[in-house]
Amino acid sequence: MASKMRKTLIAGNWKMHNTAKESVDLASSVKNGVRPGYAGQVMMAPSFTSLHQVAAALKGSDILLAAQDMSWEDKGAFTGAVAPGQIKDAGCTHVLIGHSERRSIFGESDQVINKKLAAALRHGLVPVLCVGETLAERESQKTYRVLETQVSGALAGRKAEELSTLIIAYEPVWAIGTGKNATPDQAQDAHIFIRKLAGRLYSPALADGMRILYGGSVKADNVDEIMAQPDVDGALVGGASLKADGFLRIIHFQEVITK
Numbered sequence: 001m002a003s004k005m006r007k008t009l010i011a012g013n014w015k016m017h018n019t020a021k022e023s024v025d026l027a028s029s030v031k032n033g034v035r036p037g038y039a040g041q042v043m044m045a046p047s048f049t050s051l052h053q054v055a056a057a058l059k060g061s062d063i064l065l066a067a068q069d070m071s072w073e074d075k076g077a078f079t080g081a082v083a084p085g086q087i088k089d090a091g092c093t094h095v096l097i098g099h100s101e102r103r104s105i106f107g108e109s110d111q112v113i114n115k116k117l118a119a120a121l122r123h124g125l126v127p128v129l130c131v132g133e134t135l136a137e138r139e140s141q142k143t144y145r146v147l148e149t150q151v152s153g154a155l156a157g158r159k160a161e162e163l164s165t166l167i168i169a170y171e172p173v174w175a176i177g178t179g180k181n182a183t184p185d186q187a188q189d190a191h192i193f194i195r196k197l198a199g200r201l202y203s204p205a206l207a208d209g210m211r212i213l214y215g216g217s218v219k220a221d222n223v224d225e226i227m228a229q230p231d232v233d234g235a236l237v238g239g240a241s242l243k244a245d246g247f248l249r250i251i252h253f254q255e256v257i258t259k
């Protein structure tokens, strides 16, 4: 299976960093540094408070804007929550759903993630569904079981025709923010498992076209070998997306083909 029939996507998840001004500066530097003719896609996910201004700064570029999370409700008395329509209004076309920090720190269950994913699709937002096992789960040979539960839980009730845009990010929890990335083989192995699962749940065509990103300590010095894996279609980058130079090196990973 030729991996690069799927357009590569390099995404930065800025997590809870940056004021609006810092966000605009970073977004502008990345925008100015992407080589003309870049054949992949680039995306950034700033904090809610920076979305409007980053959207304005990215105008005229092909860089995509994502929110890091959203509510499953459309509007109402949900103090502190941000609605799908609000992130769209701020310029987002994509949204991260079920990041491991949402799961582990904020207690989001597969049921909650299922509702958020459905809401994203209902609003025409592209969901980037994040899944991944903890170290204890990997060490007790539960990786596949966890991935299967998370993917099928998030997608329960969805039909294949709704999922043509779906992106999945495999982010092993033990690799996030630890400096200890999955080996290229470990990433490839998990991605193949997820792709085959999508094929079983839906269709081989959906599975073949679906992009699967790897996340967890992606850096300038390991991106090339990770992106060289046939089933790794992109990267979801945390810490290393916060500095324009480093993120630009990741964006221009070795495999990228220019138009």
Ligand code: 13P
Pocket (backbone or CB within 6 Å): 013, 099, 171, 175, 176, 177, 178, 179, 215, 216, 217, 218, 236, 237, 238, 239, 240
């Ligand atoms: P790091 O790249 O900092 O490990 O974070 C990965 C991540 O959680 C991206 O969503």
